[in-house]
Amino acid sequence: MRIARLLTTHALADPLVRRPIRDGALELDPSLQLLLQLQRLSGEGGFETKGSVAAARAAYHELVGGFEAPTPAPAMSIDRALAGVRVRVHRPPGPGPFPALVYFHGGGFVVGDLDTHEHLARRFCLGAAAVVVAVDYRLAPEHPFPCGLDDCVAVTRAVLAEADALGVDPARVGLAGDSAGGNLALVVGQVVEGVRFQLLIYPTTNVTAETASKARFARGFGLDRRTVDWFTDHYLAGGTDPRDPRVSPLLSSELGRCPRTHVAAAGFDVLRDEGLALVTRLRELGVPTTQTLHERLIHGFVHLTRIPSCDAAVAELVEIARRGLDA
Numbered sequence: 001m002r003i004a005r006l007l008t009t010h011a012l013a014d015p016l017v018r019r020p021i022r023d024g025a026l027e028l029d030p031s032l033q034l035l036l037q038l039q040r041l042s043g044e045g046g047f048e049t050k051g052s053v054a055a056a057r058a059a060y061h062e063l064v065g066g067f068e069a070p071t072p073a074p075a076m077s078i079d080r081a082l083a084g085v086r087v088r089v090h091r092p093p094g095p096g097p098f099p100a101l102v103y104f105h106g107g108g109f110v111v112g113d114l115d116t117h118e119h120l121a122r123r124f125c126l127g128a129a130a131v132v133v134a135v136d137y138r139l140a141p142e143h144p145f146p147c148g149l150d151d152c153v154a155v156t157r158a159v160l161a162e163a164d165a166l167g168v169d170p171a172r173v174g175l176a177g178d179s180a181g182g183n184l185a186l187v188v189g190q191v192v193e194g195v196r197f198q199l200l201i202y203p204t205t206n207v208t209a210e211t212a213s214k215a216r217f218a219r220g221f222g223l224d225r226r227t228v229d230w231f232t233d234h235y236l237a238g239g240t241d242p243r244d245p246r247v248s249p250l251l252s253s254e255l256g257r258c259p260r261t262h263v264a265a266a267g268f269d270v271l272r273d274e275g276l277a278l279v280t281r282l283r284e285l286g287v288p289t290t291q292t293l294h295e296r297l298i299h300g301f302v303h304l305t306r307i308p309s310c311d312a313a314v315a316e317l318v319e320i321a322r323r324g325l326d327a
Contacts, residue, residue, distance in 0.1 A: 108231025
């Protein structure tokens with residue numbers, strides 16, 4: 001029987017998993033539990049075990065290709081440069097002007113690119129009826145902090161400045177990103193004027209934090225604590241203080257400058273608690289902030305859309321983006 005069928009059918013996955021994995025009242029989705037069991041049995045390790053950064057990047061592509069459902073192509077997708085940075089612009093059908101979502105991919109600032117997040121960008125484009133500008137920002141360790149962040153700031157400013165040429169309504173420009181990309185969006189949202197909304201998907205917000213979720217899910221839940229530390233070491237290879245608010249934006253004194261925000265967290269994720277702490281802090285500062293806790297899911301669920309629960313979560317995020325850009 002094919003692994004894909006086991007993972008996508010709860011009736012088949014349930015008998016194969018061990019005692020349900022719980023965290024208090026939360027219970028891990030059985031298909032994800034089976035996936036994690038299979039990974040452990042295979043001896044599959046985190047990105048830090050691959051032997052090189054190049055091998056880690058190749059492993060990320062392989063992961064996405066194995067578990068991500070295909071998505072129809074938008075009306076137009078084109079690679080070009082904005083502010084000297086490579087981007088991929090996805091345009092929905094219709095005359096426009098459209099809202100725009102500037103998207104920063106995840107991957108710990110070290111792995112990931114336009115191709116690993118192609119299907120996710122397509123879903124946002126078609127589902128939210130928005131131009132999606134996916135940013136191919138520079139990666140560490142070749143380009144440590146703040147190189148990638150500088151690229152994201154520059155592209156966002158260019159989208160606002162060149163809105164007419166892009167077929168974009170400059171009053172409806174938002175930011176989005178997953179994991180490290182959520183971190184980048186959170187920083188960009190504080191420094192670029194004119195952004196309407198930001199969607200942060202299981203973001204890393206404080207690399208110095210010692211949280212309960214970092215301890216509880218340190219190993220075996222899709223993103224290990226040691227993988228997070230490996231990413232951070234590469235990102236800060238230039239010697240940057242991890243408490244720098246552009247690295248750990250939860251520590252920023254400028255968080256009140258953020259636009260309207262939605263934070264999506266996963267229940268079984270090392271980064272869960274720092275994402276939820278961000279929600280609390282933004283609300284304290286008066287930033288209109290909503291949240292969803294995808295209680296049964298793990299970090300990286302946006303790439304696991306062959307699993308129904310993960311696919312449904314992505315559909316919900318797309319709808320949140322649509323409403324956020326139109327509100």
